[in-house]
Amino acid sequence: MSTKIITPVREFADLLPQEYQDLVARGPYFEPKGIEDLGTFKEIIEEHPHCAGCGVSLGIRLVAASLPSPADTVIIGTPGCSFFGLTQTAVNYSNTAFGNQNAVASGLKRMLRIRYPDQHKDVVVLVGDGGIADIGLDLTLHSWFRREKVTTIMVDNEVYGNTGGQESGMSKQGQVLNMAPVGKQFPKIPVFEMAKVSGCAYAVRVTVASPRKVGRAVRNAILVAREIGPTYIQIYTPCPTNLKFPPNRTLEVAREAEKDYYAYEEFITEEAANYLARL
Amino acid sequence: MYAVAKVDTEKCTGCKLCILTCPDPNVFTFYKEVKKVAVNENRCKGCGLCAAACPKEALAVVSV
Ligand SMILES: Cc1ncc(C[n+]2csc(CCOP(=O)(O)OP(=O)(O)O)c2C)c(N)n1
Numbered sequence: 001m002s003t004k005i006i007t008p009v010r011e012f013a014d015l016l017p018q019e020y021q022d023l024v025a026r027g028p029y030f031e032p033k034g035i036e037d038l039g040t041f042k043e044i045i046e047e048h049p050h051c052a053g054c055g056v057s058l059g060i061r062l063v064a065a066s067l068p069s070p071a072d073t074v075i076i077g078t079p080g081c082s083f084f085g086l087t088q089t090a091v092n093y094s095n096t097a098f099g100n101q102n103a104v105a106s107g108l109k110r111m112l113r114i115r116y117p118d119q120h121k122d123v124v125v126l127v128g129d130g131g132i133a134d135i136g137l138d139l140t141l142h143s144w145f146r147r148e149k150v151t152t153i154m155v156d157n158e159v160y161g162n163t164g165g166q167e168s169g170m171s172k173q174g175q176v177l178n179m180a181p182v183g184k185q186f187p188k189i190p191v192f193e194m195a196k197v198s199g200c201a202y203a204v205r206v207t208v209a210s211p212r213k214v215g216r217a218v219r220n221a222i223l224v225a226r227e228i229g230p231t232y233i234q235i236y237t238p239c240p241t242n243l244k245f246p247p248n249r250t251l252e253v254a255r256e257a258e259k260d261y262y263a264y265e266e267f268i269t270e271e272a273a274n275y276l277a278r279l
Numbered sequence: 280m281y282a283v284a285k286v287d288t289e290k291c292t293g294c295k296l297c298i299l300t301c302p303d304p305n306v307f308t309f310y311k312e313v314k315k316v317a318v319n320e321n322r323c324k325g326c327g328l329c330a331a332a333c334p335k336e337a338l339a340v341v342s343v
């Protein structure tokens with residue numbers, strides 16, 4: 001994208017909403033920004049209706065701040081809490097029918113390669129655990145088998161947050177939820193392990209309690225997807241509303257999980273590691 | 280009743296930890312020259328994650 005597209009003609013500039021003017025004056029499009037710069041530039045995520053203390057919204061905020069080229073990125077979403085934040089984001093965005101995200105992303109990526117043969121256009125899927133592990137599992141896996149050069153990011157709150165608390169394939173075994181009164185009957189689906197054997201060149205499991213690791217993972221994943229192959233990031237983003245803990249404990253919950261079953265893990269193929277080292 | 284985070288600028292050392300814990304965008308501003316953060320109260324939802332993270336106890340959630 002040319003930054004000219006978002007720059008208003010001078011005569012009309014002061015008619016635009018303050019948020020838009022801020023984006024033009026201090027947005028992340030003109031020079032590279034990252035996690036470390038948060039607080040000093042206008043973020044591309046806009047006000048949204050996520051609950052106070054929502055791990056998912058922290059996850060999407062950290063991802064949005066880590067995009068290497070926001071102006072040349074298309075985010076693909078699907079129903080879930082995440083898309084309430086994403087639809088108001090100042091980046092190219094496409095919503096999809098629930099679960100279809102990786103099929104839509106594959107098509108868009110191929111089309112963008114043809115339309116812009118000399119430029120990188122980053123296609124990033126950013127959706128919930130239900131969207132990937134349940135309804136979209138087949139389309140996600142097949143996009144990896146086909147080696148589609150797309151980055152897939154799961155914001156894993158271990159529940160269907162958006163629809164009031166049904167169990168997801170990523171809920172923990174035994175987890176009781178509003179609409180899972182006897183507790184979930186089987187373990188978390190090992191999507192991270194599947195990514196490693198299904199064609200992903202880079203995969204990271206991380207939590208929102210480690211924002212710098214999230215930032216590095218997002219950057220690496222997007223760069224690797226430009227040249228090498230599919231990439232996957234799974235971020236633990238606890239949901240205070242459905243897991244019923246106070247909203248000021250979200251990071252504590254994530255940190256506890258990090259010490260237990262959600263330890264940081266990075267998987268990278270030799271080809272991807274060599275490629276990143278050359279950059 | 281609404282709740283928002285307030286910064287005690289005497290205690291804030293500008294470590295920016297709060298900025299990395301806030302789930303909502305464009306709430307915190309970092310002022311490099313004075314090494315302090317400021318909260319946009321219109322955007323704050325009062326969750327208290329910043330206050331839980333602040334090592335200097337410079338942030339508190341208060342009702343407004
Ligand atoms: C085809 C279809 N089935 C069901 C729904 C209803 N629905 C919307 S969001 C959602 C669950 C989302 O869960 P998850 O992907 O974990 O995202 P979260 O809300 O937890 O962030 C469901 C079942 C839908 N929108 N479309």
Ligand code: SF4
Pocket residue numbers: 049050051052053054055056057081157161162238239240241242
């Ligand atoms: S229900 Fe949970 S995941 Fe959804 S916005 Fe609220 S805290 Fe976030």
Ligand SMILES: [Mg+2]
Pocket residue numbers: 080128129130155156157158159160161168
């Ligand atoms: Mg979910």
